[in-house]
Amino acid sequence: MLKSSIGRKFLMALSGLFLIVFLTQHFIINITSVFPDDGKTFNALSHFMGNNLIVQFVLQPVLILGVMVHFSLGIYLEIQNQRSRQVSYVKRSINNGASWASRNMIISGLVILSFLIMHFYDFWVPEIMYKYVDHNPLDEHRYFHELQVKFQELFRVVIYCVSFILLALHLLHGFSSSMQSMGITKGPIKLVSTLFAVIIPAGFIFIAIFHYI
Amino acid sequence: MKLNLKIWRQKNNKTKGKIQDYILDGVEEDMSFLEMLDFLNNKLLNEGGEPVAFDHDCREGICGSCSLFINGVAHGPERGTTTCQLHMRKFKDGDTIFIEPFRSRAFPVIKDLIVDRSSFDRIQQAGAYVSVNTSGNTQDANAIPVSKEDADEAFNSATCIGCGACVASCKNSSAMLFTAAKISQYSLLPQGKVERKQRALNMVKQMDLEGFGACTNTGACEAQCPKEISIKNIARMNREYLMANIKK
Ligand code: FES
Numbered sequence: 001m002l003k004s005s006i007g008r009k010f011l012m013a014l015s016g017l018f019l020i021v022f023l024t025q026h027f028i029i030n031i032t033s034v035f036p037d038d039g040k041t042f043n044a045l046s047h048f049m050g051n052n053l054i055v056q057f058v059l060q061p062v063l064i065l066g067v068m069v070h071f072s073l074g075i076y077l078e079i080q081n082q083r084s085r086q087v088s089y090v091k092r093s094i095n096n097g098a099s100w101a102s103r104n105m106i107i108s109g110l111v112i113l114s115f116l117i118m119h120f121y122d123f124w125v126p127e128i129m130y131k132y133v134d135h136n137p138l139d140e141h142r143y144f145h146e147l148q149v150k151f152q153e154l155f156r157v158v159i160y161c162v163s164f165i166l167l168a169l170h171l172l173h174g175f176s177s178s179m180q181s182m183g184i185t186k187g188p189i190k191l192v193s194t195l196f197a198v199i200i201p202a203g204f205i206f207i208a209i210f211h212y213i
Numbered sequence: 214m215k216l217n218l219k220i221w222r223q224k225n226n227k228t229k230g231k232i233q234d235y236i237l238d239g240v241e242e243d244m245s246f247l248e249m250l251d252f253l254n255n256k257l258l259n260e261g262g263e264p265v266a267f268d269h270d271c272r273e274g275i276c277g278s279c280s281l282f283i284n285g286v287a288h289g290p291e292r293g294t295t296t297c298q299l300h301m302r303k304f305k306d307g308d309t310i311f312i313e314p315f316r317s318r319a320f321p322v323i324k325d326l327i328v329d330r331s332s333f334d335r336i337q338q339a340g341a342y343v344s345v346n347t348s349g350n351t352q353d354a355n356a357i358p359v360s361k362e363d364a365d366e367a368f369n370s371a372t373c374i375g376c377g378a379c380v381a382s383c384k385n386s387s388a389m390l391f392t393a394a395k396i397s398q399y400s401l402l403p404q405g406k407v408e409r410k411q412r413a414l415n416m417v418k419q420m421d422l423e424g425f426g427a428c429t430n431t432g433a434c435e436a437q438c439p440k441e442i443s444i445k446n447i448a449r450m451n452r453e454y455l456m457a458n459i460k461k
Contacts, residue, residue: 001458005389005427006417006451077427081385084318084426090221090232091311093285096382097436103384105429177430183452185445 006181008077013178015070020175020196022063027200034210039144046143050127071113078106101173108170115163122150151211160208164201171197214240214306218253220265221313226321226329232311242302246289247272247279249301250312266325272297274439277374280381281326282313287378287437295376295439315381319388319423332423333375333391339419340412341395343404354404363401370397372440379434379442385426390434392420393450394442400453410457417454 001007029049032041049055095103130136151157175193179185215238223230237253244252247269254264270278279296283289289299304310312326320328345351359367371394379390396413399405405412428447435444 004417004454005387005421005425006454007458009427009451010455077429081387081426081429084424085316085386086318087230087316087322089282089285089313089316090219091285091313096286096384096433098384098431098433102429102431173430180430180444180448181451183448183455185448 008073009181011069012073012077013181015066015073016174016178018066019070020171020178022066023200027203030207031203033144033147034207039141039147042147043141043143047140050131050143067116071109074106074109099173101169102177105170105173108166111163111166112170115159115167118159122156148211151208154212157208157212161205164204164208167204168197168201171201214242214301214304214308216240216249216304217307217309219309219311220326222265222325223314223322225324230322230325232313240301242300242304244301245272245297246281246283246299246301247297266323266327268327269297274298275374277376280315280328280330280377282311282315282381284311287315287381288376288439292436293439293441295374298439315377317377317380317386317388317425319386319425320377320380328377330375330377332425333377333388335423336388336392336416336419337375337395339415340408341399341416343399344408345404357403359402367398367401370394370401370442370446373398373438373442374440376439378437378439380425382433382437383426383428384431384433385429387428387434388420388423388425389428389447389450390438390442390444392416393444393446396450396453397446400449409453410460413450413453413457417450 002011029042029045032045033039035041101108172194175196176189179189179193215236218235218237219232220235221230222233235253237249237256240249240252247267250265250267257264268278268280270276272279274295274297277295279288281288281296283296283299288294288296290303291299314320314322314326314328315330316328319332320330323329373391373394375391377388377391380386380388383390396416399412400409430444430447432444435442
């Protein structure tokens with residue numbers, strides 16, 4: 001089944017929805033960093049996520065696999081789709097009735113991928129080094145401080161904002177598109193996906209700016 | 214009116230084509246787009262030139278032959294209209310009009326504006342039918358009750374004329390709207406439900422074999438379809454196909 005166009009669409013949708021669930025969870029934790037409790041809740045949740053065995057050794061690898069499946073399949077499908085029209089039109093309407101977001105998933109996707117690589121390098125690699133390579137003592141209170149330090153740099157905040165705007169565009173099409181790919185058309189899909197695509201990225205941008213100022 | 218036509222000319226599918234310019238004077242606004250091309254061809258023949266080859270048959274929007282990409286849009290600027298039903302009143306004196314064939318790897322150009330759409334025939338042959346015993350005691354189809362909702366939906370899907378505008382408009386040149394319309398048309402009706410699994414599996418397999426791209430749900434097909442077939446059909450096809458795989 002996964003060799004068929006619909007099977008691949010389904011896998012693309014499934015991995016995308018999985019990443020949406022992860023994004024929601026990530027957002028819920030991050031938003032606690034703006035709570036007026038000096039990072040207490042944020043530290044507690046981050047410590048749990050960083051030290052729980054199931055999160056670390058089951059969910060984390062699944063997440064990495066999900067990311068890899070989504071972007072490698074996305075790039076593969078894009079190349080294959082490009083090949084299905086060998087002679088291009090001399091004149092072609094700019095959109096043919098389709099939105100920018102839907103026509104440029106590869107562009108928004110590649111920006112998000114670059115952001116993810118930077119984000120991994122920024123947060124995930126130092127964390128793994130701290131815990132598993134340097135074997136530092138577990139300090140339950142360091143997370144909030146580390147976050148505040150990172151967001152003091154303007155260039156990082158700018159990259160964050162730009163990436164999250166593209167994430168919003170990616171989600172704007174991707175969320176409802178994944179439903180369509182799975183054959184689901186009932187319910188307020190467009191409304192829910194639009195709200196999600198606006199609220200979550202806007203929330204992340206708010207967090208970054210909040211810590212910068 | 215006087216038009217500046219930029220028409221794709223290509224001798225056959227072995228040679229490379231190019232856009233050629235024609236100035237055409239005397240076009241009347243109540244001519245259909247195809248009549249305008251007839252008018253051009255008459256002029257070319259009178260001048261000893263080679264007429265522009267283009268596909269057409271019914272000229273009333275039901276056969277799906279007239280596949281032209283006009284000014285960057287399949288079937289031209291009017292929504293829900295085939296090329297043969299498009300009239301020159303939609304254009305202005307002095308307009309430049311690009312006319313190209315529908316482009317997809319699975320629609321090779323035969324000559325000028327004519328493309329080979331037999332890939333669509335093969336997709337239909339893979340499953341767009343019901344196997345009925347026609348030995349003489351065939352049950353009257355009207356004897357089987359069908360809900361109004363299903364009948365209407367099936368009829369909407371059945372209005373697909375197989376012109377290929379969905380493929381031509383899609384950035385991935387995907388044939389999913391066409392295939393989905395054909396699958397839906399049958400799977401919604403009791404007579405078609407019997408073979409629904411095989412139909413979905415075989416038609417999708419054939420569609421993939423023909424070299425069309427994969428749908429990314431941009432909705433360009435639905436926007437440019439002259440019969441305004443909804444992309445909900447694609448979701449239905451996805452369901453049919455996924456279920457057919459699960460319950461093989
Ligand atoms: S010629 Fe038959 S649909 Fe246009």
